[in-house]
Amino acid sequence: MQKHEFNEQLFDFLAASPTPFHAVYEMRARLQEAGFIELEEQNTWNVWPGGRYFIVRNESSIIAWNMATGSDLATSGIRMVGAHTDSPCLKVKPNPETISQGCMRLGVEVYGGALLNPWFDRDLSLAGRVNYVSIDGGLRSELVNFQRPVAVIPSLAIHLDRDVNHGRNVNPQTEMPPLMAQLHGDDKAELREILKQELLANHVDDIAEILDYELYFYDVQKPAYIGLNQEFFASARLDNLLSCFIGMQALIESNSDQNTLLVCNDHEEVGSMSAAGAQGPMLKQLLERLAPDPEVRNRMIANSMMVSVDNAHAVHPNFADKHDSNHGPRMNSGAVIKINANQRYASNSETASLFRHIARQEEVTLQSFVVRSDMACGSTIGPITAAEIGVKTIDIGVPQLAMHSIRELAGSDDAVNLARVLSRFYRQQRV
The missing domain is CATH 2.30.250.10 (Aminopeptidase i, Domain 2)
Structure with missing residues (x-):
């Protein structure tokens, strides 16, 4: 999908999603249009290779996945992408x-x-x-x-x-x-x-x-391009509906022969501790249903990888000193690998190297973010998910300004480029 078409669809999604409930409603409709089948958690499932499915919890969290044909879960694992539906x-x-x-x-x-x-x-x-x-x-x-x-x-x-x-x-x-x-x-x-x-x-x-x-x-102000050359776009809830849309589009368009999954949890902005949050059991329970045998499930997780997608802090031209001078991501210069020594982000050298390798195959540049050593660091669903299910994880995100404002700003090139990288990640034979 070309940049302008991608961003216009993103704008429509953002405008239609003023709450997590509406975001999941919109994602449900788009997934169904792409051939995904909704399953009810309280019912018995019939899940078949080649099928595309999704579940919804609390009307504010959603997991969608593709079951590969001729692929063994234990040896192939699952390519996972995670984001969150809520915003301050x-x-x-x-x-x-x-x-x-x-x-x-x-x-x-x-x-x-x-x-x-x-x-x-x-x-x-x-x-x-x-x-x-x-x-x-x-x-x-x-x-x-x-x-x-x-x-x-x-x-x-x-x-x-x-x-x-x-x-x-x-x-x-x-x-x-x-x-x-x-x-x-x-x-x-x-x-x-x-x-x-x-x-x-x-x-x-x-x-x-x-x-x-x-x-x-x-x-009520709609998303819009900003800048003399439409270099940026502004909208409410870019953190983190931008990542939800990127992950959804990558999943729909990947046409992967691998087992692939997208999870978008509610309540990240308030700690993720809920039945529908990343610190709750939603993803873990789904994996238990897909692989009931503990041996198969443990092997599956060991052969899987999670890409936690949550926007990153771009260096602010008026406040450049708020960044480490060697780690100031710029808008329209690629997605950001987020790193923290104290595990506020889940990235490590293994997962970062794999993701860099995938991005190079798509000819997409990546950047790195490390918070200043004299400042506190935020966190994401990445470390929580890694700890809850034991999957190797990387934290990445589109660089943005005005995070947690009523109207945020991002580069108009970064979202579509990250979607390309995630689509290739979904097609990876080995992780």
Whole structure:
């Protein structure tokens, strides 16, 4: 796939995926179109060589895989790629409604390590999952996405905060509740009723009572190219839906004769410890079902490899001193191998060498990132997955700026080039 076509499809995916629930919904549709069959975890499976399958857990995590024809799992192993579906954001509280100066606001929690200042003065919408009792008494769930701007967090005027440009700490409890409406007379400020009316407008007409929800605010601005020569693109949730899309496209297009797998977990931004997170049992349980015999499974894992794909910090032109001078990845100069002596990343010389060899075959350059020795290092699902199932792993990612902002920036060449390398990785005979 050519760069422009790849990026346009990426933009469509990002715009349609304001929450992990919507991201998995979109991935499910694209995988089904490519011939993948959905399996239910609670059912007995009939998995055959040559088949393409996927499972979904919590509607926010997904694993898709291809069973090779004439390939023995124990000796061939599985080529695995991992990413995560969640991004830092503002999550609505269970009882969020407050009224201040005649205005309706919703209380929010900060999900993950979000940069808070960029959330001010943005056109915000609301999306997520709603659980309800249907008219016939059954329990149902439905995705909701208002799509249009329905809220804003207005900044305080500089006239009322003269020191704002000299450093500002944001209080998420008192300063971050989004403003949703101005109330008049007997107007009610009831989120559940607002949700019910929105779902009714979208032809969900069997709602008796809304019981619960998981809702997130997001910026309605669409992804877009940036730069005089469209060198960059900007979007919300590049960390890490960009990696989910790259992995999905590589899996669909690889046409591999090998056993291949993509796992996209929820909850990475808050530690991965959940039933659907990388520190949970989802991937391990799948591998146990594919290879029930422990001897076969252990040999399979020993012959497998995981590529953990999560965006990397590009060197910032205005803050170059925040990087080690020999390890400052640049946008549009290739994906980044992420390395850390304290195992915050799972890369080692063996996995890095293999991945470099694959990239050279595609004539794609790679870069290296090591955090400054006087700064703390983040982490990914890579070390967690390696520890949970014992598979050799490498951490890589597209370099980006403004990580964890409401709008992030990446190079327009890097995503499609990494997809090419992952497609070749999926076709590797030996790892």
